Amino acid sequence: YMAMALLIAGACMLFMFCLERFEEGFSRIKMPGFLKPMLGGFLLALIAYFFPQLHGFSNYPTVNAVFEGQYLWYFIAALGILKMVATSLTLGSGGTGGVFAPCLFIGAMIGNTFGYGAHRLFPESTATAGSYALVGMGALMAGVTGAPLTSVILIFELSGKYSIVLPLMITCAISTILVQIVMKGSVFTRPLIKKGVFYGVRRNVLRRKRVREILRADFLSVSPQTRLRELLALLPNSKQYAYPVLGPDGGLVGIVSLQDFQAVVFEEEVADVVVVGDIMTREVLTVTPENTLEEALLKIGDENIEYLPVLEGGESRKVLGLVSRRDILSCYNREIREFVEAASPI
Template sequence: MFKTPIAAVVLAIELFSLDLTFASLLPLLMASISSVLTSYFFLGDETLFSFNVVDKFTINDAAPYILLGLGTSIGSIYFTKIYFAVYSFFDRFKTPFLKVLVGGLTIGVMLYFIPPLYGEGLSFTKDLFEGDHLQALGATPFDDFIDNIWVVIALLVGFTIFKTFAMTITFAAGGVGGVIIPTMVMGSALGNVVAKVLNNLGLGLQVSEANFTLVGMAGLIAGVIHAPLTAIFLIAEITGGYELFIPLMITVAISFLITKQSMEHTIYTRELAERGDLLTHDRDQNVLTLMTLESVIEKNFKPIHPEMTLGDMLHEGVSKSTRNLFPVIDDNRILVGIVLLDDIREFMFDTSLYETMKVQNFMHNPPEHIIFEKDNMKAVMQKFQNTEAWNLPVIKDGKYLGFVSKSKLLTAYRRKLINFTR
């Protein structure tokens, strides 16, 4: 889409915290190069934005770019919180019609006051690059006051604030679209606002509005999706603005560090994290995420009934089993306890007890249960660690399903770890 093959690979690695192994890198490289070649074939090699660096970076610009990093970090936190809040609000509506009705009316009101909110906003950003904020804002109800630079700044601030609402309401009401371009457009407005404020405070500062517009895009992307390297390479590649690497690095680093401390997960990764499906740089977590509970369940344990006599248990259970543990199952296949071979060892050769003692005299509760519908592999591993057990029963729909043994679990873990890091 952006003709940025390097940024595409870096995005996948940063966004989903992939380990940079040959196994994970090669598919990313192949996907990226095939995509960008297809884009070149049909659309040519023009970049999304045409940007020429006129104002070079100097050491005196470092402090303003630090300020821009602070601004984009605040904007990133705001963006993320509004995104989830709007989705939560629209989840209250039970029918798609109500979502469309409320969403359409809300966006209509916002577009009346701030027309540039309509569409992706690429032309808006291009106009800011060219220094034409009047063309970027278009016709508004405040045209009589547009000669006042502070009115222009206020309108740009309004655009920055409500762009998040417009984008998220569109999605939440049933529309489709991407996140990165609206983030870039919002970041360009935020960067332009910071530059205009600095230039008009009367402090003798004079910063490049075009450069701040560009770097603001990177700062917001880094904060919103927690991908600082992606933000740097993406903006540099789509604009050809490689001469601004230092201010890009300053703003992006500050924005990312502050946002990462405030927001653990991004709009891309939060749902994955809540489901326990998020890969991270924690290799142990990655391996557990890739493992499935069903693959380690063993069903070759011989079940016995609580009313079964000791003699029947020895003849029907112990003599026909290769395991030293027996699940006690009632008529409804509900697990009521377990019996270990050690529990009956001192009685199993006393034939006088075969008809008088029953399974319920020996059984006891397992140290923990694994719930098939609820527990992921990380929870299963934690239960083994907490109980120091060698076998734990698995319950599905309230009924006995099988056991997970520590030996099979660790064997499967080691096999998956080898495959993951190969």
């Protein structure tokens, strides 16, 4: 069953890939929107003409016939693949439908095919092909929809067989995990991800990321005795526009920013008279490495500042680095871009 879980996971990815590719393919076809379902319906009719077992109302009789052994294994495998194509044609062209029944159908076909081969190779230690078909139904539904618990309960309710519960749970779990790792979502969440709509732990990057992950440890600092002329000399060669003011013990005693000295920056006669201690902000908002980026951004927004010193925490005033509004927004944009790219079709 663990081996079948790998096969089912691959089938899940193939099914999801087909759904996305067909949808993108039809979106590129230049024709009136109302004609696209007609084209999809025509192609679907051709498939149904040669393989009437794929017709919507024939799904469950076909599955029952598979359980009874009325079809050859290679025909069963072909039905599973063709069902992926037929469903993708329907949904991709703009037709109405879902993936619930197709998942059960495809899972039964692939599970039965695997079970047939396993039983032929190891007749004494494997179950019948029908048992593999039942487990395959649940595993494929779990992988595609990302709902393993629902799939386990559903298949158990349909079959009433206690003997398949353990292999069903194992197969559904493995299938779901593999699909989530590779596809980064289910058939329902991947379209949302690619549109920039996020969910779960990924939904809020700023709450998940910590200040320690983006703080700048290579910062410039000044002392309260630093003259204004010396401070101005730092600006041309630095992208930093706020400087922590450190006392004799190296602890933070204030911060001086461009807003603090812009009133006197053009008064040449005071450049050697004014010192940082005269113009610095003494009540400094700070964060620690364990604060979230959301907490840091809220502090920045509340006071309309650009930089926050990052302190060790506790009673210590030692400055570990700086975090800026730009750093936070860059981190956010980078995470969103990577997540969207990871959700692109394989």
